[in-house]
Amino acid sequence: MATIIRPYGDTMNDGKVQLSFTLPVPCGSRGMEAARRLVHAWGFHECEVVHAAPMSEEFTFFVVYAATHHGIDWDTVEGDRDDSEKSMTMDEINAFIKEKIGRKVVVVGACTGFDAHTVGIDAIMNMKGYNHHYGLERYEMIEAHNLGAQVPNQKLIEYACAHNADAILVSQVVTQKESHIHTLTEFIELLEAQGLRGRFICIAGGPRITNKLAAKLGFDAGFGRGTYAEDVATFIVRRMTAS
Amino acid sequence: MATIIRPYGDTMNDGKVQLSFTLPVPCGSRGMEAARRLVHAWGFHECEVVHAAPMSEEFTFFVVYAATHHGIDWDTVEGDRDDSEKSMTMDEINAFIKEKIGRKVVVVGACTGFDAHTVGIDAIMNMKGYNHHYGLERYEMIEAHNLGAQVPNQKLIEYACAHNADAILVSQVVTQKESHIHTLTEFIELLEAQGLRGRFICIAGGPRITNKLAAKLGFDAGFGRGTYAEDVATFIVRRMTAS
Amino acid sequence: MRSKLNLPQDKIDRARALAASICAPVLEFIEQHTTVTVERATLRLLGADGASPDGIPVPNLVVDALRDRLGEGVAAWYANALLQTGLEQAELDRRIAEGFSIATLPMGDRQRALELASELAARNFARIDANRAFRQAKQEEYKGRNHSPLLYLIVATGNIYEDVKQAQAAALHGADVIAVIRTTAQSLLDYVPYGATTEGFGGTYATQENFRIMRQALDEVMERERRYIYQTNYASGLCMPEIAAMGALERLDMMLNDSMYGILFRDINMYRTFVDQRFSRMINAYSGIIINTGEDNYLTTSDAFEKAYTVLASQFLNERFAYAAGLQPWQMGLGHAFEMDPSIKNGILYELAQAQMAREIFPEHPLKYMPPTKHMSGDIFKGLVMDNMFNFVSKATGQGIHLLGMLTEAIHTPFMMDRHIAVETALYVMNGIDAIMDEIEFRPDGLIVRRAHEVLDRTVQFLEEVERIGLMQSIEQAMFADIARPRTGGKGFEGLVPRLETYANPVEDRLERALGLAH
Amino acid sequence: MRSKLNLPQDKIDRARALAASICAPVLEFIEQHTTVTVERATLRLLGADGASPDGIPVPNLVVDALRDRLGEGVAAWYANALLQTGLEQAELDRRIAEGFSIATLPMGDRQRALELASELAARNFARIDANRAFRQAKQEEYKGRNHSPLLYLIVATGNIYEDVKQAQAAALHGADVIAVIRTTAQSLLDYVPYGATTEGFGGTYATQENFRIMRQALDEVMERERRYIYQTNYASGLCMPEIAAMGALERLDMMLNDSMYGILFRDINMYRTFVDQRFSRMINAYSGIIINTGEDNYLTTSDAFEKAYTVLASQFLNERFAYAAGLQPWQMGLGHAFEMDPSIKNGILYELAQAQMAREIFPEHPLKYMPPTKHMSGDIFKGLVMDNMFNFVSKATGQGIHLLGMLTEAIHTPFMMDRHIAVETALYVMNGIDAIMDEIEFRPDGLIVRRAHEVLDRTVQFLEEVERIGLMQSIEQAMFADIARPRTGGKGFEGLVPRLETYANPVEDRLERALGLAH
């Protein structure tokens, strides 16, 4: 039987949602009615325009509370990845590599294209890591190369070949005008054009990256906010040993 | 030609909206996907679940940004009342009454039912008024009777009859479980049952009251947040002199 | 605590002396009267329980039956009924619920009846003693795990089972105190509904069963979080003493319990309220409950900047009435609020001044500080920031009990997510300025210091005026909250009864003895 | 200003002396070099304008053509071309844009050419003088109508026409300063794009035409609101001096303009940057522009609590370099930021300490204070409150230029409504605590005071270390921002040119003379 879930304000299934947005209309009762009708058009009922403030003569800011009858079937929802699959710890990963791979795993990473945000990839790769989770450089059984920011895709690929990398990590933080999609797509296309796609485990990461998005773009995995080195390392070593 | 308007984030017609809500699901990537799908179900695209926080084991709070293609036709939007129709000032109203009505206008008001919120009706009626706008008691040509809070509908009607009121003001602030609808509906039903509806100009007010809602419930007008005494008085005297 | 404001002690003393002199005649009046709800509370503390099929509680049935004899006190009559019928108490209550009137029974040995009443009281007082001991033990066990100030959150779904979910989520997230808001207009009921309830408007009925259900839910979280969770309700309205009795029996920890709130904000008769408040407060005092007074309400009907002194004046009066009912300073959660118009220049500094002033004048009292409400609007973003400036001021001045503001205050009773946002942001601010009380000084003679001095001055003047006129007449003249209440008007006046010479109340005797109030 | 922290003046003096000694060898190096962009900026200030059909600006065409003669300075060559061809300047520029190389012309009378260059410069300097005079007059006319601190808002749509809408809305609502963020990676372009632009990533191209369009839009709002609206852009990256020149010509009022930002955060060659920053700063100094330095960036790559001293150290260095370029203290918007992890106990108090410290150490400087960015998350509600604690600290410590934080910092470049919320809430907080600077004192020896002393101590130690090693080598060793940059690495190194004996630059001479820097 389907388990339909709906937003919850203070009573099961009341469907309450808060919204805010701007409309290119002057502030006044006509603008408020426009806001109400718009929210209504999204299928909401009990639409209360609780705030309307002029931002200029042509733009008005609205806050609305409304309720929805829509629900979705929880039983059919699949997470971006399996929440129950736990990552190994650094020590477990090192032990795993020693036992099942028997040599150091080589990981090459960079923040590519025009993107200059190194903090994310550093959090995964650099010695000191992030939030008291050490980065890959600290792993005894991992050889990690962090090329930094604004690295052209082709340069990253060449470097990975030259160092016989097992996995390539690509960080993309800026998403404006879909620039991350362009850069990530180009990366996979370049690999494929050179017949190298099969050679590496390819992983994308960044605050707006999901596993699904990465898969769609041809990566083996994608990681978003709150990722730690062990999550990535666990994925790599499991994938390397998967038959 | 229709003027279609859509939400504006930073570019015309980008359709950007902010939403927040709670779902009765545990926090995790499955919950985030549920949130995304739900927002999608409302017709949004580019749904970004930017925040998910557990509130207990069974409830998660989400913040989402998304974009809509929906728009509404501005030309067909009618405001709750005509924004361009300006209220008279206190002096103008007094002069208007002297000239066109020639006697004091009697207004009786109360906060009815179980509702104990007097501040709103006081703001309209009491001498000192609200936000430097004097209340009706201050109007030379208006005789104002404010009966206060938790006044039963029938008592208000009897009082209005006894004092030969021209207009009755009803305040409703509490809207939980639609209690304002019940109280306002009962008021009109009582008047009609006693054949008195035609005798008074009936006006409802309160932060969640709109002109449309009031009209639907059988009132002559409704006033919401930010109303001042002159708005109400203007309406009354114009209605009294409308042929 | 080092003083930052250098308020003149003689002015503070003068205000206290004025409060004492203002309250004295009222206290005299109180002693000479009882009310229907005082008698019903007495019955509850004798163990009377149950309700008629149409929901009228046994204490009401008894008091209604004895309506013409209340001046003697009902305790003897109730015990007499037990003696006369020879029934078990539960059985007697059942019969009363079914329609049996004990007024039909003649009085037997009144002395023996009073002794039995005393024994019955002893049983229920033992339960209260145990509750108090349990609370103390748990607070000792989980010492240092509550926040300072205590974070106080309201739930108000109208359905006790929904309330429980919300309360547990809030407590898990950090709430120290959960208050279940009462349904609209319960304060005007002259009886306490019976049993678990699931329908209320803007709040949930206060019933003894609802108290029990919430207590159990909060105790669960307490054990899990190893943090004592305070439960709060309203000993307010027409049934103040009865709700206090129920709270004592179900181990509530705080009660909204003001000496004048009902008069001003619920139009309850002033004589009735004064009598009721004392009895309810004695029960609260005995059971170790912290009361919360309602000065914040003044600022919803009058201007918070102009009328700041009415808050302080009311605190002095509430304090005086509280002492007279045996409450200790640590039980006096005197109310005040952050309610100034947000557009006032330096408004936040004036709030800081007043909060610090309250702190210095009532140093041992766990002041209850209320968030902005009146000036909250549909602009939830600005509202959230206002709430957090309130959080800042509260932490900076060491308030005791901190009611968290809701960003949706102007819109609806809190959604679960509203409460979540409130806790999350308050914890951020309060942790970020943890040591601020010891860190910040005010410029002597700056506007903060001057504001506090002005409010105190104005308060003394105001109390002088009230003393001259008398408290009851001052209320008649709208000197408090801009609201006028006639002496014999308002609800519940008919429930006021002069005590006869023969009046006897073993519950009251016991309370007064234990609280050192015997005269 | 009364000191609240009692920082030892001798330590402050010591830090300044260290900064002077650290910068001295770098300044010597600077004097002996020019760069492609210094020469291009010179051309711009001689009036060279236009671009080739494929968008290469005339100054670039000229400098590229004279690539092997830059050591002499391009001014004489450009003037020489005018003399040799007898063309009007606009006509010459048009020909250059079409492909004509002035390198093909032999040098005539070099002295006359330099005189002509001087005259050309005079014309453009007259325009800058007029801009400065206009600004002063308007600021005088609308005195007292800006906020304190100045509220600084960014626009970043990528499209100058969309930017204009957003900027006007922000200014109408209260912004004092509008900064147009540059498109991603413009700082790495070794030329300045030409004309109005409508496509950028996360920002809008800085072009002279875009400057003009925005200036006009802001002037409109200025007249309407009777409040001077400051326009800001980035004299940063590979074209620092050129953008400064454009800003001078189009009456910008502020420029992001740091002495080391490009090196550390954009991997631009350090020699190149040091040379460029001085020339750009002389132009800014002359045109009355307030510079904004980029110390906030340190805290995005290293920890804000641990590395607070690197911010102060950089401020001393930026100040020293700024003096050396003729900037006055009122033009030095030294940067710092509110970037501590929000979970740090007393973190807000530490921020308060550091902001006050900066204020007391640089009393005449309009410090530019940056909001939380790194620890902002998708939790927009908590983010909004963090932004407002930042607003609080800024007002409480009298910062000069206040960059408003956005609740959506972790999500997207600002929506119009994000900016609206930021202004609305900041105005509430700042108005509510208007007088706080004069009202609040810190406990001597409390954790606020101690924190400031510690950071100053640590800064002096750090500067001593840098002095010992030398600035360039310190940068090579990642002593700043945890980032290592090799001396001859980085972008733009190839654009560095040693000056020959014969080097002549009438624009520079004029600047140095006017700024009293002539040696």
Ligand code: B12
């Ligand atoms: C710090 C910062 C900067 C610094 C960067 C310094 C540096 N060396 O990294 C500076 C000041 C230089 C900067 C500049 C710019 N920035 Co910036 N910046 C930020 C900021 C404040 C924090 C980012 C950060 O460090 N987060 C902390 C890290 C640890 O989180 P993270 O990146 O998400 O990484 C985690 C996960 O995503 C994941 N992860 C990340 N990468 C990878 C890779 C792999 C393989 C894996 C497995 C995991 C993984 O693991 C990490 C740890 O959990 C954000 C706002 C914010 N609060 O998020 C804006 C932000 C990212 N910047 C932004 C912009 C627009 C810019 C500029 C383009 C502005 C401009 N026009 O000049 C410039 C240009 C930069 C460029 N060319 O790319 C926008 C992006 C908008 C968008 N969605 O497109 C943001 C969101 C700010 C905003 N609201 O406008 N920025």
Ligand code: B12
């Ligand atoms: C002050 C206040 C109180 C005071 C009331 C004091 C008094 N004497 O009025 C006290 C503390 C007593 C109180 C109690 C309760 N309150 Co109350 N209270 C508020 C508060 C903070 C402010 C209301 C106010 O005074 N606004 C200022 C006035 C000027 O604005 P206004 O009422 O909108 O009036 C303007 C217009 O609407 C219009 N107008 C109003 N009436 C009329 C009539 C006419 C004819 C016209 C023309 C115009 C007009 O003109 C006015 C001026 O512009 C609001 C929250 C908020 N910030 O809005 C909650 C609020 C209204 N209260 C609420 C609740 C639930 C209660 C209680 C039921 C809680 C409880 N369970 O105990 C109780 C019970 C009251 C009862 N029986 O009705 C809820 C209502 C939720 C809902 N939507 O249903 C609110 C929204 C708070 C919340 N978020 O929970 N409350």
Ligand SMILES: Cc1ncc(COP(=O)(O)O)c(C=O)c1O
């Ligand atoms: C002291 C006090 N009692 C009671 C209440 C609650 O009101 P009611 O009487 O409607 O339950 C309040 C609410 O603000 C209060 O302050």
Ligand SMILES: Cc1ncc(COP(=O)(O)O)c(C=O)c1O
């Ligand atoms: C001093 C300085 N310059 C420039 C920039 C802008 O960066 P970009 O070089 O990408 O334009 C910043 C941004 O933080 C800065 O602080």
